[in-house]
Amino acid sequence: NAGVTQTPKFRVLKTGQSMTLLCAQDMNHEYMYWYRQDPGMGLRLIHYSVGEGTTAKGEVPDGYNVSRLKKQNFLLGLESAAPSQTSVYFCASRRQANTGELFFGEGSRLTVL
């Protein structure tokens, strides 16, 4: 099993450009999450989803949109990228249970110039 796969792994954008990060999981997990991590900081939750067709805001949702059209995919979109969105983005998933075991992807490093 691949687990949680994020694409792309690296991307450089200019201010104002748009892009989409794709997170795919092959574990049939119900819950999926998008985090960002700035240098020297912990992870901050952007958006999450508790099932296909549902999304919810986390700590820092502004400037981002998400969609969960298929259970295995969770997309994170930046409509108009800003330098403040330069960060490493992590996707995670877990099954529907009280266990807190999140499975993380390898991260996507985004630089906005």
Added chain:
Amino acid sequence: DAKTTQPPSMDCAEGRAANLPCNHSTISGNEYVYWYRQIHSQGPQYIIHGLKNNETNEMASLIITEDRKSSTLILPHATLRDTAVYYCIVRVPPNDMRFGAGTRLTVKP
């Protein structure tokens, strides 16, 4: 969700036990305590979780005080590969999972 407080950094000698504390004084009765770690820039890795009883697995032990206001993660025989940032999370299942700044553990030879 209850907030957690962790020391920003700790050192531990290789082969010794590493004891990482976490304060969660506002924890509610149905909130779980979770521990994750992040090595270098990799995605965080789940370690252990518990509600009120002490827990042990192949990676670590989790000791939760009787009043549940604090907990300690114990790595019984720390190795250099245990050098990482350790996150303590308290949450109400099943949804929101928020990470704080964590504790940077450095295991020294």
